[in-house]
Amino acid sequence: MTDRIYPSAKPAGANPPASTNGATNPAFPATKAQLYGASRPQYRPQPKPQRYRRSCCCSCILWTIILVIALVFLAAIAGAIFWVLYRPQRPTFSVTTLRISQFNVTRSKDGSSSRLNSKLDLAVSTRNPNKKIVFGYEPITVSASSNGVGIGSGTVPAFVHERKNTTLMKASVTSAGTELDSSSASSLSADLKKKSGLPLEIEMDTKVQVKIGSLKAKKVGIRVSCNGIQAVVPKGKGKSADYS
CATH class of the missing domain: 2.60.40 (Immunoglobulin-like)
Incomplete structure (x- = not known):
């Protein structure tokens, strides 16, 4: 039987892997996402605006109702005084x-x-x-x-x-x-x-x-x-x- 010679699995001139003991990792360039995150301003939540218009409208309606009630009350008083003074009767x-x-x-x-x-x-x-x-x-x-x-x-x-x-x-x-x-x-x-x-x-x-x-x-x-x-x-x- 003749002997067969097999080539080596390692290519010639290949560098051995770097040792992990005490060796530093190589530096890679920053990605686009990292660059965008660094330049984007930090989000700050804004306070909700107060609804001054709605409160003003409610105040106007309330004062209008109070005014109408006051006028009706005054008219009732005036009518009562008129009735007491004149006692009107139809002909x-x-x-x-x-x-x-x-x-x-x-x-x-x-x-x-x-x-x-x-x-x-x-x-x-x-x-x-x-x-x-x-x-x-x-x-x-x-x-x-x-x-x-x-x-x-x-x-x-x-x-x-x-x-x-x-x-x-x-x-x-x-x-x-x-x-x-x-x-x-x-x-x-x-x-x-x-x-x-x-x-x-x-x-x-x-x-x-x-x-x-x-x-x-x-x-x-x-x-x-x-x-x-x-x-x-x-x-x-x-x-x-x-x-x-």
């Missing part, structure tokens, strides 16, 4: 007399149209029960109706209603040739035949001004309604007829 109205001097419903022969001619004379009593309050009335519009059907209107002149005074107002409510629809004409004609009389409603519209000493309030509109009135049409004064 009263009542129809004392009402007389129908004319009430005619006429229809065309073909029944296509109807007309109303009427005249009512009435007196209304109004009383001012207040000791220190005066009422000033503008001209009053008086209107009369029966079951919702208008039968005339009139006016009462303006007047001043003095303290603790009762005033009698007189007015003539008229209608001259007012056209009526068929249902309204039939309703009025039927009511004329009733023994209980013609049901009437009286309404008065005006503006009134309240005066307390030298103080004058703003004028306000009012409406006075008087219901449940039954008026009997005298014989010969009321009729339902036809016209050509």
Whole structure:
């Protein structure tokens, strides 16, 4: 058998490994991450900003509520003082007399149209029960109706209603040739035949001004309604007829 010669595993000229006993590690250059970390400033947490705007808004709302409550309280005190000093009461109205001097419903022969001619004379009593309050009335519009059907209107002149005074107002409510629809004409004609009389409603519209000493309030509109009135049409004064 022939002997085989194997080459050495160590290449020629290879340096032996450095000894770890007492030898220093070689220095390597710094990486990019290390350089960036060295140059970056240190993070310092910032304190949260105080919410001055929200606290200011809450304060405004609180003061507004307090102001409103104070105004309501002062108004209640002023109202109580006014009530104790003046004891205000509203005036009263009542129809004392009402007389129908004319009430005619006429229809065309073909029944296509109807007309109303009427005249009512009435007196209304109004009383001012207040000791220190005066009422000033503008001209009053008086209107009369029966079951919702208008039968005339009139006016009462303006007047001043003095303290603790009762005033009698007189007015003539008229209608001259007012056209009526068929249902309204039939309703009025039927009511004329009733023994209980013609049901009437009286309404008065005006503006009134309240005066307390030298103080004058703003004028306000009012409406006075008087219901449940039954008026009997005298014989010969009321009729339902036809016209050509």
